[in-house]
Each structure stands twice: as structure tokens, then as C-alpha cells.
Amino acid sequence: MAAQNQMECEEEKAATLSPDTSIQASEPLLDMHIVNGERDETATAPASPTTDSCDGNASDGSYRTPGIGPVLPLEERGAETETKVQERENGESPLELEQLDQHHEMKETNEQKLHKIANELLLTERAYVNRLDLLDQVFYCKLLEEANRGSFPAEMVNKIFSNISSINAFHSKFLLPELEKRMKEWETTPRIGDILQKLAPFLKMYGEYVKGFDNAMELVKNMTERIPQFKSVVEEIQKQKICGSLTLQHHMLEPVQRIPRYEMLLKDYLRKLPPDSLDWNDAKKSLEIISTAASHSNSAIRKMENLKKLLEIYEMLGEEEDIVNPSNELIKEGQILKLAARNTSAQERYLFLFNNMLLYCVPKFSLVGSKFTVRTRVGIDGMKIVETQNEEYPHTFQVSGKERTLELQASSAQDKEEWIKALQETIDAFHQRHETFRNAIAKDNDIHSEVSTAELGKRAPRWIRDNEVTMCMKCKEPFNALTRRRHHCRACGYVVCWKCSDYKAQLEYDGGKLSKVCKDCYQIISGFTDSEEKKRKGILEIESAEVSGNSVVCSFLQYMEKSKPWQKAWCVIPKQDPLVLYMYGAPQDVRAQATIPLLGYVVDEMPRSADLPHSFKLTQSKSVHSFAADSEELKQKWLKVILLAVTGETPGGPNEHPATLDDHPEPKKKSEC
DSSP: OHHHHHHHHHHHHHHHTOHHHHHHHHHHHHSOOEETTEEOTTOOOOOOOOEETTTTEEOOSOOOOOOSSOOOOHHHHHHHHHHHHHHHHTTOOHHHHHHHHHHHHHHHHHHHHHHHHHHHHHHHHHHHHHHHHIIIIIIIHHHHHHHHTTSSOHHHHHHHHTTHHHHHHHIIIIIHHHHHHHHHTTTTOOOOHHHHHHHGGGGGGHHHHHHTHHHHHHHHHHHHHHOHHHHHHHHHHHTSGGGTTOOHHHHHHHHHHHHHHHHHHHHHHHHHSOTTSTTHHHHHHHHHHHHHHHHHHHHHHHHHHHHHHHHHHHHHTTTOSOOOOTTOOEEEEEEEEEEOTTTOOEEEEEEEEESSEEEEEEEOOOSSSOSEEEEEEEESTTOEEEEOOOSSSOSEEEEEOSSOEEEEEOSSHHHHHHHHHHHHHHHHHHHHHHHHHHHHHHHHHHHTTOOOGGGTTTSOOOOOOGGGOSBOTTTOOBOOSSSSOOEEOTTTOOEEOTGGGOEEEEEGGGTTEEEEEOHHHHHHHHOOOHHHHHHHSOGGGSOHHHHHTTEEEEEEEEEEETTSOOEEEEEEEETTSTTEEEEESSTTOSSOSEEEEOTTOEEEOSOOTTSOTTEEEEEETTEEEEEEOSSHHHHHHHHHHHHHHTTTOOOOSTTOOOBOGGGSOOOSSSOOO
């Protein structure tokens, strides 16, 4: 009976390991699930619970059928069984034989896992090459064709796509063919470390792409907004099925994401690889090279995630605030209460804290469109945080900036502490960055003796290199590739933006030629003072901050000319020019969009039914300018000044005082600051 049971057991084992059963069981392993180029660990072969008649107990269902690994011929399996029987006869215990079987089964499972990782690398590489081809052969080529027609500079297209053609060639002509060839030879050469170790150094070419990635994303954004032909080509391609309803920016991110995925797969491969494997050293070396490249990519991915967040906030603010810039970083956001200055009532507000500014917003209750209106932008430079005590309103603190001072109330003591900590750390980091910047410039000047004031224009300066600065050395605005490019002052050698270098002076060291210089050097060389410089400027070039700080009246007004749509404008009547109305896009603009000489205009202060509330008109001949204030009181303040100006009179007397935005009374029902 015992001999018969033993024979039945052997027959069942042989049936389980038969070639047909093995191939059928392996099929689920071949059907690997790839999600966004990543492996789905849950997709494994279904468990096959069996009942072992040898010991009468049901197995635990953890049995895995051998799938991709080589299947032993029947003769070899028969020889293996005979060897085991011989070993048992030679004194091997059943427990030792069972451990040997488990070790053999574990070895096969690891081999299957290694094959699975290698196969995933191949499948995701194929998908990745298709995406590279889309970027290189479709987006890049189509945009370059349009650029060659003169629609926009081809240089901009080259900056966007960087060395994508080289990356595409490397993957499609070298790495992918090598992987495909190796997977066909897997049974005889089960390894990938040698391929990656040989080709990994070429991944250094990603450095150029990743380094220019931020500027490339900004270029795409700016050109899409400003150049209709560029936008048309991109949108036409994005409609195609091959794009999968994804944007150009999404596809441009894929090369940045690819290196970290190599790193992830290779780490998994090494975990499954026995340390004594022939592939261990090659895999280890390739991981070291890929990890270095991945660190740069991960940094770019974090920046991209930050840009995505900035885009979301940009849309929440009605696409009116220009915050989408790689140099901007969101630190903290959240609801808060603002204590009104007059009656100390608490009003619901929302704050966005960035590394260089605080946006103080009013919530908008609308189902679609923007969710907030920006009431004030407070710069971090010069900001101070003060804890305040208010018996009626607990958890209060004060944010004092150059632009405005806000008394805020947090929801709890912890919330107050978190806001104060975030604000103070942001202020400290801001000053540290700028102190480092100033020290670096000072140190550099010590090493490369700066041209003295007396020598300006007489001796050639040492030019500061472009890559040594990220912002204009005069106005401190960050550079970008499209709207704020780098220029050198030929007198002092500083790197400045176009606004700060829009001057020319004769330089002795250059034979008296007129050369581009910064504003400071221009004033020293030419002898112009600030007041003379202002006279030299055109009427539109007077900065808003100059006139707003010394004005008869200034505030935001809605403005419409003829049949054009209403638009928001920062309107100022300065004290030194009280008969002219200046209109700016924002309070800090350095150039007025338009001016209206008020003398001789007729004022119509009765709004029509189609006009906005609190509106008035200025008419002269065929010129019609319509304005609308936020409140009737603000309207009357403007009319009081304008009615004098149109007759040639100017406001004066001891009781007159400038009316500014801070003087505007709040509506009785709901105050908005």
C-alpha cells in the first residue's frame, strides 16, 4: 500500500510539471499590466490551490506555477527524481529533501521575477521611444517648419526642445534594439546589467535637457499666449489621437521622468539578483551612474510640480496675476480673517504665501471661473511680522509690508503659530538669498577690481558672466528667455535687463562711441540728475509708483473707450501735473498705458442704463472716455478733482488732501479691504 501511494504521488507531481500545463500556467505571467510605464505588482499568476494526497493536507494556495523559466525535459526530470530517490536511499532525511525542493522552487521564482523586470523595461522603453518620436518628429518638426515661414524665431523652438533629437536617436537606435535582442536570448543570457552598464554613461546627455527644462516650459507658456501661429500648431497636434488628449508640456516632462524610472527598475532588479550573479557588478555600476542622473531629474520634477501648482493658483485668481514663474515657489496657503481698520469686524480672506510675496485675496462665490480676487500684493522685502493682543479677537498677528499693513486673525493658536513661523522663515530665507547675492557681487568686485566712479567710461570694465546671476543687478527682477533677457552695461559690466539698460553714453575707452549703459552709469557719465532724467522721459514713461505716492487722487477704476470692453486700470492725477489723468495697468507699472489731458473735456456724471453703476463720462469732440468707480463716494472724489481740472483749476487750500485707495470708505453691509 505504501509503495502504491508513493507511485501515485510521483505521478501527480509529474502531471503538474508536464510541458502543456506549464505553458498554460505561464500565460498569465506574460500578460503584465503596465500603467503609465510602471509595473503593477498585483498582476501575478492566479494561485492554484491543490490537495496533496501524500499527506492529506490542502496547500495554502501560495503555489506559483513555473512560467517563463526553462522547462526541464522529461528525461532530465526523470533523472532528477532518480537522483533524489538514490539520495534518500543513501541516508538523506525527508525534511532535508523538502528544504532542497523549496530552495529549487524559490530559485525559479526569483528567475521569473528578474525576467518580469527585464520585460517591463523593454515594454516601457518601446512606449517611451514612441513618445520621444512624437516630440522630435511631430512637435519639433512642425513648429520648426512654421518658424521657417517667419511666424516666430526658430531659435525659440530650438530652446524649447533642446537636444531631444539626440535623446531620441540614442534610445531608438541603441538602447531599445539592445534590449529587444537580449530578451530574445534571455534563456541563454538572462541579464541586463551589462547592457545598462555599457550605455548608462550616454544618459548624461539628459543633463542639457533637464537644465533647460524650466526655461523651455516658460517659453511654451509665453509663446502660446503671445503668438497665435505657435498656439495653432500646438493645438492642432494635441487634437491628434497619438497625443492621447495630453498637452505638449505633459509630453515634454516624460524625458525628465524617465531617468528616475530606470533607477526604480534597476533597484528592484538588484534586490532580486543574487549577490554571486555574474550580472551583479554590471548592474551595481549602472545603478550608480543612473542615480546621479536621476537626482537632477527629480529636482526638475519637483520644479514642474511647483509650476503646475502655480498654474492652478493662476486660474483660481482669474488669470490676472502673473505668478507663473519658475523662480516663484508656493510656501503656504489658507483661509484667514482680516480685522477691518475702522470697526474691527472680522472679514473672511485667503492668503497665498510665496517665497517673494504674499497675495492677500478676497473669496469670490462663483460656481465657475476664478475663486479669488487679489486685493493686495505685499512683497517679502521689508516685511515684518508682529504678534498682537486683542481681547475681543484672539489669535491675531500683524503683517506689515511696504505696500500695506494687515491685522489678521487665525482660526486657532496653532494656526497662528504656523502662519507666523512660515512668514518669518520666508522673510529670513529671502534676506539670506539677497545677502548671499550681495556678498558674492562684493567678493567678485574685490577679486576683479570694480571700475571706480571716476573711471566709468574711461576704462573697460570686467563683464559679469551671464551664468553668475539669475536676476537684474539693478532692479532685481528675475531673467527669462523671452520677456526679460540679459544685457551688459558697457560702463560697469553689470548684467541688467532691457529696462535698466535702455540708455546710451559716449565711452572714452571705446573711442567715444555711443554704447549701451545702465541708468546709474548714464547719470554719472552724462551728468544728468534724477530730476533732469524725469524731464528727459516721455510723458508715458513716468513710473506709477512715482506719481501715486504724490497724487491728488489715485485708485482703480473701470475704463471703457468707445465700444471696447470695460477693463480695470490704475488711474492717477499727480500733484505735479494735476490737469492730466494717467492710466496704468497696475500700481507698480513703470510706464503709463495712456494719458488724458483733462482741460476742455465735458463731464457727464449721469450713467445710462447700459453703463456700470457709479460711472461717469469725459467727452471732447469725438473722444469719449467712460469710467466706473467701486462706490458712489469714490466716484464723487474723482468728480471733485476732475471738474476742477477740466476748467484749468487745480485743487488747493489747507483742507485739501490727496485721496488714495486707503481713504475709500467700505460699504456698510460688507467691507472689502
